[in-house]
Amino acid sequence: MIIGTPKEIKAHENRVALTPHVALELTRSGHTVLIESSAGDSSGFSDMDYKSVGCKIVSSPKEIFTDAEMVVKVKEPQPVEVEMCHKDTTLFTYFHFAADESLTQGFLDSGATAIAYETIMLKDGSLPLLIPMSEVAGRMSVQEGAKYLEKFHGGRGKLLGGVPGVEPGTVTILGGGIVGTNAAHIAAGLGANVNILDVNLNRLRYLDEIMPKNVRTIYSNQYNLQELLPRTDLLIGAVLIPGAKAPNLVTRDMLGLMVPGTVLVDVAVDQGGCIETCKPTTHEEPIYEVDGIIHYCVANMPGAVPFTSTTALTNATSPYILRLANQGILNALQSDTALLQGLNTYNGQVTHAGVANAFDMDYTAPDKAIA
Numbered sequence: 001m002i003i004g005t006p007k008e009i010k011a012h013e014n015r016v017a018l019t020p021h022v023a024l025e026l027t028r029s030g031h032t033v034l035i036e037s038s039a040g041d042s043s044g045f046s047d048m049d050y051k052s053v054g055c056k057i058v059s060s061p062k063e064i065f066t067d068a069e070m071v072v073k074v075k076e077p078q079p080v081e082v083e084m085c086h087k088d089t090t091l092f093t094y095f096h097f098a099a100d101e102s103l104t105q106g107f108l109d110s111g112a113t114a115i116a117y118e119t120i121m122l123k124d125g126s127l128p129l130l131i132p133m134s135e136v137a138g139r140m141s142v143q144e145g146a147k148y149l150e151k152f153h154g155g156r157g158k159l160l161g162g163v164p165g166v167e168p169g170t171v172t173i174l175g176g177g178i179v180g181t182n183a184a185h186i187a188a189g190l191g192a193n194v195n196i197l198d199v200n201l202n203r204l205r206y207l208d209e210i211m212p213k214n215v216r217t218i219y220s221n222q223y224n225l226q227e228l229l230p231r232t233d234l235l236i237g238a239v240l241i242p243g244a245k246a247p248n249l250v251t252r253d254m255l256g257l258m259v260p261g262t263v264l265v266d267v268a269v270d271q272g273g274c275i276e277t278c279k280p281t282t283h284e285e286p287i288y289e290v291d292g293i294i295h296y297c298v299a300n301m302p303g304a305v306p307f308t309s310t311t312a313l314t315n316a317t318s319p320y321i322l323r324l325a326n327q328g329i330l331n332a333l334q335s336d337t338a339l340l341q342g343l344n345t346y347n348g349q350v351t352h353a354g355v356a357n358a359f360d361m362d363y364t365a366p367d368k369a370i371a
Helices: 020-028 047-051 061-067 079-084 101-110 131-148 178-190 201-210 222-231 267-271 306-327 329-335 353-359 366-370
Strands: 002-005 032-036 056-058 070-072 090-093 113-116 170-174 193-198 215-219 234-237 263-266 287-290 293-296 343-346
Touching: 002 061, 020 032, 020 047, 020 306, 032 047, 032 061, 047 056, 061 079, 070 306, 079 101, 090 306, 101 343, 101 353, 131 178, 131 234, 131 263, 131 267, 131 293, 131 306, 170 178, 170 222, 178 193, 178 234, 193 201, 193 222, 201 215, 215 222, 234 267, 263 267, 306 329, 329 366, 343 366
Parallel strands: 002 032, 002 070, 032 056, 070 090, 090 113, 170 193, 170 234, 193 215, 234 263, 263 293
Antiparallel strands: 113 343, 287 293
């Protein structure tokens, strides 16, 4: 198979979808690997690193989208990349279709096959290709939130950990999954008072057992959230519904409950956000203010730490990339139920229920689509 990886073109996206380590496994298996020149530079991997493991360096993404049977990326294809896709293209990347109808329709019109990292699901319900980036984003959410609490950035001027004689800041986290758990660990480690909310009582019981004493587990409902907001310095949105748009848990009216200078970090922004006033931002312009509340809504947070993020991501994606390459796309999908759930579009059909429901589109079950 011919596998290609272009350079990421989304604003301030520094990750790369294939490392030389993964590329070596592919070339050893007899596959051809195309890498766009300088694709790995920002993650610490040079063209020479790829050449040394048998990759072919190409000068433009057009060569990759024209020749590769499988294109492996990190972020959702940008409009110019969608235009290069065709019915013989299989694109393996994060898509987050449910948050972007124009991307969904554009990809359907191309006839290309979309296998989304974020909807590959194991039998236990875990999302193996979302977990590593959720770990990074969860940890970064506290790091970035603490920075924008500084007065210089418009925040309340509070130190999350406090100092002797001064009360620490309060962090409230919406969602007790991978993002929320990692955020809670970091916030607790800084010495903040931490509230973590979820609707799953079993998850709350588990978190209550493993978290330090400065973390409180609270059942998530509107009453409890409204009680917490006036006392919150940093609010982190960490809600995920696989493949579907995140629910709005915090409305604009609820911003009035918060003290001006409070910081919101919505990690769910690439799935539409769980805060009504959230809109995607970039690392170049990461924040904006609504009603005196600072919003940090960068849609590719892990792109700021590309060496860590790229390595963590490819550790998780490499078994699936190798399976798709070695078995062929259709055979791999038919033999792996987890991988099949990653199929979001095929031959102009929506094959993920969450995406279809988001835009009231026709849905075809993935097994029927490829039969």
